[in-house]
Amino acid sequence: MSYVEFRDVRKSYKMGENTIVAADNISFSIDKSEFCVIVGPSGAGKTTVLNMLGGMDSCDSGIIRLDTREISSLSEKQLTEYRRHDVGFVFQFYNLIPNLTALENVELASEICVDPYDPRETLISVGLAERMGNFPAQLSGGEQQRVSIARALAKNPKILLCDEPTGALDYATGKHILTLLQDSCRRTGKTVIVITHNLAIAGMADRVIHVKNGQVVKMEQNSDPLPVERIEW
Numbered sequence: 704m705s706y707v708e709f710r711d712v713r714k715s716y717k718m719g720e721n722t723i724v725a726a727d728n729i730s731f732s733i734d735k736s737e738f739c740v741i742v743g744p745s746g747a748g749k750t751t752v753l754n755m756l757g758g759m760d761s762c763d764s765g766i767i768r769l770d771t772r773e774i775s776s777l778s779e780k781q782l783t784e785y786r787r788h789d790v791g792f793v794f795q796f797y798n799l800i801p802n803l804t805a806l807e808n809v810e811l812a813s814e815i816c817v818d819p820y821d822p823r824e825t826l827i828s829v830g831l832a833e834r835m836g837n838f839p840a841q842l843s844g845g846e847q848q849r850v851s852i853a854r855a856l857a858k859n860p861k862i863l864l865c866d867e868p869t870g871a872l873d874y875a876t877g878k879h880i881l882t883l884l885q886d887s888c889r890r891t892g893k894t895v896i897v898i899t900h901n902l903a904i905a906g907m908a909d910r911v912i913h914v915k916n917g918q919v920v921k922m923e924q925n926s927d928p929l930p931v932e933r934i935e936w
């Protein structure tokens with residue numbers, strides 16, 4: 704069985720008289736330890752898919768599984784536990800707590816987990832050995848994103864969900880962050896999912912899922928993913 708599975712997943716939002724179908728019978732699967740990119744234009748349904756897999760939103764129908772567990776049928780209480788222990792999130796705008804240092808941000812996340820990695824070692828692994836005592840405002844955008852990746856990894860989650868992780872960064876810094884995510888995936892064996900509108904990023908993925916109008920329009924597997932240095936956009 705696949706590690707991540709979406710089967711005929713539907714999600715709609717009511718907006719007054721109108722119904723917006725954000726996920727229209729979406730089906731796909733992802734294997735353990737894969738680096739997967741979900742790509743599509745604005746409004747395609749990428750964030751909706753990520754939020755449902757991350758336990759932040761529910762689906763109307765269909766089945767969502769992670770590591771054989773059926774996420775789509777968990778109670779609110781079970782979803783809280785699931786988000787806490789099993790999912791690491793990386794957001795476009797980092798979402799760090801401004802009055803906590805880099806180390807404290809990572810410690811806070813790992814304190815609520817069952818089997819976390821050491822926060823200091825995790826910060827060292829993302830290249831921030833010298834910046835642990837700094838507050839987010841004292842760090843560059845790229846460094847803040849490294850902290851947020853460390854915060855997600857230190858939880859030792861089953862899956863890392865990244866929503867446009869390079870969206871707020873310049874070209875070179877964005878590439879460094881993608882390299883870090885690809886390396887972290889390989890080093891830790893974590894399953895990593897990145898959503899983006901940037902088709903060029905697809906070349907570095909083991910698996911690419913193309914979405915449009917709430918549907919999966921294509922799925923590809925790269926037997927030989929490119930190193931980030933060879934990707935241009």
Ligand SMILES: Nc1ncnc2c1ncn2[C@@H]1O[C@H](COP(=O)(O)OP(=O)(O)OP(=O)(O)O)[C@@H](O)[C@H]1O
Pocket residue numbers: 716717718723724725743744745746747748749750751752900
């Ligand atoms: N909470 C919500 N309430 C109403 N409509 C929503 C909600 N969330 C998403 N939608 C709608 O669902 C559709 C898919 O949105 P979604 O954010 O998943 O797309 P996306 O591919 O992530 O887009 P973007 O790249 O712009 O973030 C859009 O039409 C959006 O307006």
